[in-house]
Amino acid sequence: MRIRTEPMACIASGACRRTAPALFGADADGVVTVLQPQPAPDQEALAQDAAAACPAAAIHVEDEA
Ligand code: SF4
Numbered sequence: 001m002r003i004r005t006e007p008m009a010c011i012a013s014g015a016c017r018r019t020a021p022a023l024f025g026a027d028a029d030g031v032v033t034v035l036q037p038q039p040a041p042d043q044e045a046l047a048q049d050a051a052a053a054c055p056a057a058a059i060h061v062e063d064e065a
Contacts, residue, residue, distance in 0.1 A: 001044050002062050005032050009058040019053045020046040032058065 003023065012030030016023075023043060025033040039047045044061070051059040 001039055001047065002064050003034050003037050003039065003047055004060045004062060005034055006056075006058040006060075007031050009056045011056045011058075013055050015053040015055060016050040016059055020050040023047055024050060024059075038064075 010032045012026070012032075014026065014030065016032055017026060020043070023034065023036045023039055023046060025035050027033055036043065047059075047061045051061050
C-alpha cells in the first residue's frame with residue numbers, strides 16, 4: 001500500500017493526524033504531510049480510516065503494482 005495526498009486540496013482540518021498520528025503530520029500551515037508513505041501492514045486499516053475521514057478527499061491509499 002502507498003499513501004498519496006493532494007496538498008492543494010487539503011483544507012487543514014487535521015482529521016487525518018487525529019485518526020492516524022503515526023502516518024500523517026502537518027506543515028506550518030496545517031497542510032497534510034505524510035510520515036509513512038508505505039504503511040506497515042498493521043497500519044493499513046488506519047490509513048484507510050484516515051482517507052475516509054478526510055473532508056476534502058485529499059488522501060488516497062493505493063495498492064502498489
Ligand atoms: S484530513 Fe484531509 S483536509 Fe484534513 S488535514 Fe488531513 S488531508 Fe488535510
